[in-house]
Amino acid sequence: MTINSRISGLRDHTPDERLALVAGGAGLDATALEALQPHAGLSLAQADHMVENVVGLIGIPVGVATNFTVDGVDRLIPMATEEPSVVAAASNAARMARVHGGFTTSYTGDVMIAQIQVLDAVDPHGTRFALLEAREELLALANEQDPVLVSLGGGAFDISVRVLPTRVGAQIIVHLHVDVRDAMGANAVNTMAEAIAPRIAELADTRTLLRILTNKAELRLTRARAVFDAELLGGAQVVSDIVAASAFAEADPYRAATHNKGIMNGITAVVLATGNDTRAVESGCHSHAARLGGYSALSQFEQDAAGNLVGTLEVPLAVGLVGGATRAHPTAQAAVRLLGVETARELASIVAAVGLAQNLAACRALAAEGIQRGHMTLHARTIAASAGAEVDEIGDVAARIVAERRIRVEYAREVLAELRAEKTTA
Ligand SMILES: CC(C)(COP(=O)([O-])OP(=O)([O-])OC[C@H]1O[C@@H](n2cnc3c(N)ncnc32)[C@H](O)[C@@H]1OP(=O)([O-])[O-])[C@@H](O)C(=O)NCCC(=O)NCCSC(=O)C[C@@](C)(O)CC(=O)[O-]
Numbered sequence: 001m002t003i004n005s006r007i008s009g010l011r012d013h014t015p016d017e018r019l020a021l022v023a024g025g026a027g028l029d030a031t032a033l034e035a036l037q038p039h040a041g042l043s044l045a046q047a048d049h050m051v052e053n054v055v056g057l058i059g060i061p062v063g064v065a066t067n068f069t070v071d072g073v074d075r076l077i078p079m080a081t082e083e084p085s086v087v088a089a090a091s092n093a094a095r096m097a098r099v100h101g102g103f104t105t106s107y108t109g110d111v112m113i114a115q116i117q118v119l120d121a122v123d124p125h126g127t128r129f130a131l132l133e134a135r136e137e138l139l140a141l142a143n144e145q146d147p148v149l150v151s152l153g154g155g156a157f158d159i160s161v162r163v164l165p166t167r168v169g170a171q172i173i174v175h176l177h178v179d180v181r182d183a184m185g186a187n188a189v190n191t192m193a194e195a196i197a198p199r200i201a202e203l204a205d206t207r208t209l210l211r212i213l214t215n216k217a218e219l220r221l222t223r224a225r226a227v228f229d230a231e232l233l234g235g236a237q238v239v240s241d242i243v244a245a246s247a248f249a250e251a252d253p254y255r256a257a258t259h260n261k262g263i264m265n266g267i268t269a270v271v272l273a274t275g276n277d278t279r280a281v282e283s284g285c286h287s288h289a290a291r292l293g294g295y296s297a298l299s300q301f302e303q304d305a306a307g308n309l310v311g312t313l314e315v316p317l318a319v320g321l322v323g324g325a326t327r328a329h330p331t332a333q334a335a336v337r338l339l340g341v342e343t344a345r346e347l348a349s350i351v352a353a354v355g356l357a358q359n360l361a362a363c364r365a366l367a368a369e370g371i372q373r374g375h376m377t378l379h380a381r382t383i384a385a386s387a388g389a390e391v392d393e394i395g396d397v398a399a400r401i402v403a404e405r406r407i408r409v410e411y412a413r414e415v416l417a418e419l420r421a422e423k424t425t426a
Pocket residue numbers: 007008009010011066067083084085086087088089090091092093095258259260261262263265358361362363365366371373374375378
C-alpha cells in the first residue's frame with residue numbers, strides 16, 4: 001500500500017470529504033476508516049467492558065496531519081486532541097521537512113524493564129551476587145509465563161541487580177529486561193515479575209515487595225531527526241533564533257517544561273488516537289528529560305552547514321499494536337489502519353516524528369511572529385463555541401474576532417449578539 005501524505009488544502013473540505021480524501025491518500029477503502037465517525041466508534045456496551053462504572057463517553061476530535069514522510073514512507077497521521085492548532089502545526093512543520101526527505105528514525109528495541117524490590121537483606125552485596133548467579137534460572141522461570149511472546153522471538157533476556165541506598169536502609173532492586181515485541185508490554189512484564197519474585201525471595205533469604213514495570217523505558221528509545229528548510233522557516237535569522245530558543249530550553253527547566261509540553265502535544269495525540277497508554281508514555285518522556293539530574297529539553301535544534309535547521313528528538317516510547325485498548329477500541333483500530341503500521345517500532349517512529357514536528361512548529365512560531373497569531377486564530381473557533389455560538393454561527397463569530405484581534409469570550413458574546421440581531425432585522 002503506497003500512502004500519499006501530501007493532501008494540500010485538506011482544511012477546505014467538510015469532515016466527510018476529508019475522510020474520503022484521507023482514505024484515498026492512504027490507499028484504503030473508505031469503510032476501513034468508518035470507525036472514526038461518531039456513530040461507528042466505541043459503543044457504550046463496548047466501553048462498559050473497558051473500564052468500571054461506565055456512564056458515558058467523551059468525544060475528542062481526531063484530525064489528520066498531512067505532509068509526513070517517516071523513514072522514506074509517507075504517513076497520514078491521526079491525532080486525537082482537544083487543542084486547536086496542534087494538527088495544523090504538525091502538518092506545517094512536516095511540510096518544511098518534506099523537501100529534505102522528511103524524518104529519519106532509529107530505535108533501541110522493544111525492551112521493557114520490570115523491577116522487583118528486595119527488602120531486609122542482611123548482606124546486600126553478597127545477595128546481589130547470588131541473584132546474578134541465578135540469572136539463567138530466573139530468565140527461564142520468567143519465560144515460562146509467556147510462551148506466546150517467546151514463540152514470537154521475544155521474552156526475558158537479561159537481569160541486572162543494584163544495591164539502592166534509601167532512607168530506610170539498603171534495598172536490592174532487580175531489573176528484568178524483556179523483549180515485548182509489538183506489545184506495550186506492561187501486563188507481560190508484570191506477570192513475569194510476580195512469577196520470579198518468590199524465587200528471588202528464596203535466593204535472597206528474605207522478602208520481596210513491589211513487582212512492577214518501570215515507565216522509565218530507557219531501553220526502548222526512539223530517535224527522530226529532520227532537516228527543516230531555512231527558506232520555508234522564514235530565513236537565516238529565524239533559523240538562528242530557533243537555535244537560541246532550543247539552547248534556552250536545554251539550559252532552563254522552566255522553559256524546558258513548556259518546550260517539552262509542545263513535544264507532548266504531538267506525541268500524546270498519536271498515542272491516544274491509537275489507543276495506547278498516554279500516562280505511560282508521558283511519565284517515560286518526562287523521566288527521560290530528567291535523566292541527567294536536572295530537567296531539560298527532549299530535543300535540540302542546530303544549524304547545518306547548508307544553513308538549514310537540524311532537529312533531533314530522543315524519547316522512550318512504550319507503545320504497542322497488540323493488547324490494551326489498541327485492539328479493543330474500534331476507532332484506535334481505524335487509526336492504526338490509516339497509519340499503515342505493522343510493528344510497534346514503526347508506530348514509535350511515527351510518534352517521535354510527530355513530536356519533533358510539533359516542537360519545531362511551536363519554536364518557529366515563538367521565534368518568529370509569536371505563538372498567538374497562528375494558535376489564537378484557530379483557537380478563535382473554540383472561543384466562539386464557548387461564547388454560545390451554534391455550529392452554523394461559529395465560523396462567522398471566529399472570523400470577526402480574529403479580524404478585530406479581540407479573541408476573547410466576552411467579545412465573542414458581543415459579536416454573537418450583534419450577528420443574531422443583524423439576522424433578525426434582515
Ligand atoms: C497554525 C500555523 C500552522 C499557521 O501557519 P500559516 O503559516 O499561517 O499557515 P498556512 O495557511 O500558510 O499553511 C501552511 C501549512 O500549515 C498547515 N495548516 C495551516 N493552517 C491549517 C489549518 N487551519 N488546517 C489544517 N492545516 C493547516 C497546512 O499543512 C498548510 O499547508 P498545506 O498543506 O495546506 O499546503 C502556524 O502558525 C503554526 O505552526 N503555529 C504553531 C502552533 C502551535 O504550536 N500550536 C500548539 C499549541 S501552543 C502550545 O501548547 C505549545 C507551546 C507553544 O507553548 C510550546 C512551546 O512553548 O514550545
